[in-house]
Amino acid sequence: MRINRRASTGVAAVVLALVAAGCGTEDSGGDDGDGGSAAEEQGGFTPPDLPMLDELGENEGTLSVLAWPGYAEDGSTDKSVDWVTPFEEDTGCEVSVKYFGTSDEAVSLMKTGEYDVVSASGDATLRLIAGGDVEPVNMDLIANYADVWPFLKDRLWNTVGDVNYGVPHGYGANLLMYNTEEVSPAPTDWSVVFDGASDHSGAVTAYDSPIYIADAALYLMNTQPDLGIENPYALDEDQLAAAVDVLKAQREHVGEYWSDYLKEIQAFTTGDSVVGTTWQVIVNLAQSEGVPVEAILPETGSTGWSDTWMIGSKTESRNCAYAWLNHIISPEANAAVAEWFGEAPANSKACDLASEGFCDSYHAGDEAYAEGIWYWTTPIEECLDGRTDVQCTTYQDWTTAWTEIKG
Template structure:
């Protein structure tokens, strides 16, 4: 048992990891370098449900009717499985990691900026995909990716995906923006009315912008930044800081800011756009010319879970065609299950969100935990890990 610099770098600042194994140069499906996680077994066979399940989820992923009586896919699961569900929503990936470390939760809907840290720390174990029949219908381009697998071993079940959109009040912003430059122009007429995502992973948005506008930096992957590339991204965000009125992590609060006019321009999730539009507020959104960062979320099983049979029943249920369609429409994302597209209320939902469009999906830079082994395949330099990103984010916000 020993610490490794690579695995430690996967953790948020202040967290400590002791793990078996050494670093590795295994290649993931997306071409990045991988690490050797703690050796943990996946569940061998499915047994009877244990009667209860504790779910840690992004808001909107495990609705039980409390927010809207018409939106409830937890109760049918309880009736079908006999597993009583307790849902705990979280607001950021860092919060999800902290909560998972308490050992109180059985499954988590992890985004790519959390999944590798959970795997490296041993808080998450591999999944036996053969015990999840609906996994067979998950779009192939979501499987065995760098944020949900290591060395060809699956650590979760894909749930849904989407882009981080450029969003604006169409009655207050003109002309309609087509580039992220509208968020980074130091002379922007929208100074003090711009909102941005509150997380160290937002550094990747700056890196993606620089990839297009400063090609001499040589950025290939916005999550694989050497010291020079990283400094450039951080400096850009420090220059952006005076333009930002608020950094958001709660999409409902961002929606309120757009509604009140305290913010008129920024980065947002599709669910933010949907909620705001539902309040008759004129907002529009786009994936700009430079592309966008985004998420591909994964249901993962806690190593310490005492309810793993219920956990597997939940994972198979939540990505079943009908339920995956319900969640995707409610949250505002592309479903993971190809058969879900025939179950959506809006017949055009999957077309709108490019659900089965692998070419479109390839344009999105999905959240992935930065590690010291450069995820773009470089071996002659070290990249800044998530600990450095976390420290820099504190400096950016001031």
Template sequence: MNRHTPHRNSRLTALTGLAIASIALLTACGTTTSGSTKPTASAPTALGANEGAVSILAWPGYVEDGSNDPTVDWVSAFQDETGCKVTSKTYGTSDEAFNLMKTGDYDVVAASGDASLRLVAAGDVAPVNTGLIPNYAGIYDFLKLQAWNSVDGVSYGIPHGYGANLLMYKTDVVTPAPTSWDVVFDKSSAYKGKVTAYDSPIYIADAAMYLMKHQPDLGIKNPYALDEKQLAAAVDLLKQQRPNIGEYWSDYLKSVQSFETGDTVVGTTWQVIRNSLAAGTPAEVTVPSEGVTGWSDTWMIASKAAHPNCAYAWLNYIASPKANAQATEYFGEAPSNQKACEFMTDPNQCATYHAGDADYASKIWYWTTPIAKCVDGRTDVTCTDYAAWTTAWQEIKG
């Protein structure tokens, strides 16, 4: 996710070819036998001396030290300030990150909401004492203690950046301008072969969100909390959509190209894809009446981190206004720190990504790992977990 500017071309290249893969072995890892997330380690009450090193697992573009682009470096300042030498590895999918964290090789992981609760449930990440992270106070309140980054009121990480999965359409083809996701669901046949959708089991939530409004009798209150009947309805909708999909995308550079050539005319997108289109491409994005899904990534600490003090130092640093601005602007998303906008090089960055706009953020259903314990609060049913969603996604795609 980045904007199409010269100093971020390496970011686009780094993500080219990354595919969203569904890994079948993610069965009961997201829940205990009782269907709830299980506790891991306890959060520290005090920090000791920095250990001199920290190992970080993150999305490409989150841990830049100047080696990809000499002008893009927020790691060196951290190392100079803390004495913690950073080693990092990038991953291409949330499933990959989940499995890499099991190796025990990493102190810190940047996790999206479709992985975070799985990491908690598997015991791979620990609760975080936000009182030991001074810059946590500067994070937007609407990102704190949410379903994707906390359990039972206990924080499991620090919000990094966030964004929405928008509806994009070619204005010269899709008329009138759409106001509903019906153009990719119930009315998608009008654009058969030129509809696009995000390639991941988590996309099932987009169908569930649509059904919340159009089939209220299903009783869906949260698109990530689906019982078997609700999941079946979402799967049926996606199977009906399937013949009209021209391409499922995970590599957003290909999505950019597809909209530019006209092979795609309507579907799920990110703001950065719209911003990356060639000048003059007749395309716009919108937040449909049903709302949107989206992501809010979280910096989390391994439950058995070899360098816990440096891990806390990293979380505090990356949440600081300047570092948060550098990282989220390069990546192409809204920052989490309230003062980050003061450090953006692009004066339009925060307006473009609706940074700090609580009303806009309230329309986003942020990716949250489906688990058996219904995240909508229901206790009279068991919800379907990520493994069930993975199986369903394989059936949908055929």
């Protein structure tokens, strides 16, 4: 198994000014039972009027893919890891791949109109939709969409006004990991890295990105309800200040911030870190190397990610693009990507093809588990929790605050 998780979620919030009047209420990981109704609550977000493909035609012969590293493997990294070549052979669409390192980079590249499809995280999808860089997707033309876990469909980061803009690909949670020999009793919530961080001073670790402010906001949402935080990505000035105070206090006890998964494994192996945020793949790899760690998704929830494959609005290879979206969420390809990348697959049938125990390890298809995840979403001026009486802070504000926190 190899993880190629991105090391940064940096974004430019100014681009989100394209969203005229907000992006509505972002909820946590689980479906509310009526995905369409939830999408309609994105008050004022009117995407550009772009056509949707009515029927498939002849494949054009080429496809330009813009992807996170590890999402479009053709055997050049590892001969045994290849889901691009079978697609080319089945469709006649010759694939070229460009990898990007951040959501901001992906948005900029999609604006050039040079790419047919993109794998976008939740901190990029609404920007791409608002900017007219991606087009609505006709799910009736994607046969494998029927097998996607229901709780990943029709979400606020990939659906606007009941119109889908892409297919869910994979998802995961940011977990709380701890050394079982050094942290006792076993933690049950995030207080161990915030108010209780002094108990393990110098050995606390945290994710190195401004988006980590949402983790502090989520903690405050559960511990200080008087602050009125209803969405960890929708913070007014006072709420952001409260989150910053929490993170400044935590900073005194952080041994190191991490973005490279190998460095976090090393830190837990040497004992330099004993508790902090992590990903499931890191837990698995650390345990396989004999490191005494466990990880939990606290009952109070966590942040996380959900990625979507989208089609560029300027593509001249629309049929190949639809063929790719159908292929990449097929049981075979989705299982291969999930294991190589280190995340839960979106296709419910992928688990039948994955290695034994893989989907259980990643809680794939576990809706109750997914309900505890607040997926990464870009903070914008129009409050994502639906408030209209205040302005919320933007990612630029969060970036400035993060610099201040780290000193």
